[in-house]
Amino acid sequence: MPELPEVEVTRLSFANRIAGAKVLSLRMGKPLRWPLGCAPQGLAGRTVRGVRRRGKYLLIDLDRGLLLLHLGMSGSLSFAAHMPVAGVHDHFDLVTTKGTLRLNDPRRFGAVVYAESEEASEAVKLLGRLGVEPLSDDFDVDRFHAGLKRRKAAIKQVLLAGDVVVGVGNIYASEALFLAGILPTVGAARLSRPRVAKLHAAIRDILARALTSGGSTLRNFSSASGEKGHFQLEAMVYAREGQPCRVCGKAIKSLRQGQRSTFYCPACQKA
DNA sequence: AAAAGCCCCTGGATGC
DNA sequence: TGCATCCAGGGGCTTT
Numbered sequence: 256m257p258e259l260p261e262v263e264v265t266r267l268s269f270a271n272r273i274a275g276a277k278v279l280s281l282r283m284g285k286p287l288r289w290p291l292g293c294a295p296q297g298l299a300g301r302t303v304r305g306v307r308r309r310g311k312y313l314l315i316d317l318d319r320g321l322l323l324l325h326l327g328m329s330g331s332l333s334f335a336a337h338m339p340v341a342g343v344h345d346h347f348d349l350v351t352t353k354g355t356l357r358l359n360d361p362r363r364f365g366a367v368v369y370a371e372s373e374e375a376s377e378a379v380k381l382l383g384r385l386g387v388e389p390l391s392d393d394f395d396v397d398r399f400h401a402g403l404k405r406r407k408a409a410i411k412q413v414l415l416a417g418d419v420v421v422g423v424g425n426i427y428a429s430e431a432l433f434l435a436g437i438l439p440t441v442g443a444a445r446l447s448r449p450r451v452a453k454l455h456a457a458i459r460d461i462l463a464r465a466l467t468s469g470g471s472t473l474r475n476f477s478s479a480s481g482e483k484g485h486f487q488l489e490a491m492v493y494a495r496e497g498q499p500c501r502v503c504g505k506a507i508k509s510l511r512q513g514q515r516s517t518f519y520c521p522a523c524q525k526a
Numbered sequence: 527a528a529a530a531g532c533c534c535c536t537g538g539a540t541g542c
Numbered sequence: 543t544g545c546a547t548c549c550a551g552g553g554g555c556t557t558t
Contacts, residue, residue, distance in 0.1 A: 257552090258551060362536050417553080513530070515552095
């Protein structure tokens with residue numbers, strides 16, 4: 256569900272409000288993807304320094320240690336001073352002096368993991384293999400080109416893998432490839448430098464615009480303050496199989512790549 | 527080293 | 543109405 260824009264929108268919606276809060280308690284619901292990795296009551300009394308994002312992970316910095324939080328496919332956060340009684344899919348509450356941060360995650364692919372530091376093995380295991388941040392200055396065409404050069408897999412799957420560039424999920428991978436005019440099945444290493452430059456620009460453009468629109472709300476995504484995204488309305492290809500391409504009018508097609516749906520325009524996108 | 531599959535889990539939409 | 547099947551914004555782990 257949440258890709259970089261949705262995770263960043265979520266971060267922006269509560270980071271300032273929770274900063275400086277003191278942790279009062281933690282409540283765990285059903286098990287998430289991994290155990291917390293520490294005694295929940297052990298975090299009481301710590302102070303929330305701030306909230307950062309790395310890829311699709313949120314990093315909640317405490318005065319000692321940090322929480323790594325992932326929304327998986329169906330997770331969303333809410334932050335409010337007065338939180339209602341926990342529902343069946345509310346699996347994590349961080350109760351603080353400024354409000355409660357709650358993770359609602361029906362499918363429970365999400366995770367909350369404690370690490371003593373970013374260098375601790377628990378953190379390195381999750382963050383260590385991540386590629387470059389697409390909206391940072393580190394994401395440049397040369398580096399992107401070099402990263403794609405040694406990958407023979409289809410460009411769509413290389414984007415999703417997240418070890419070359421992070422944050423691009425199933426929606427934005429299809430959208431970026433459409434913008435760049437590249438068929439999703441093309442081997443990453445086969446892309447010419449000009450096409451890599453075009454894809455580089457498309458990725459930045461699509462993520463930045465989605466961010467501005469509050470992300471995409473397909474089923475139930477909302478920010479931690481309850482705002483829905485509306486970027487899905489602007490999708491050129493995602494979930495538009497059979498509908499006319501917004502540029503050329505030909506029917507949008509779909510295919511499966513690595514158990515995920517890919518959408519593309521057979522006329523606008525080339526091998 | 528990289529690629530391809532598998533799997534975690536629940537719920538909504540669709541079809542019979 | 544009931545039940546089976548398929549699909550869903552992710553990604554770590556195991557196997558080729």
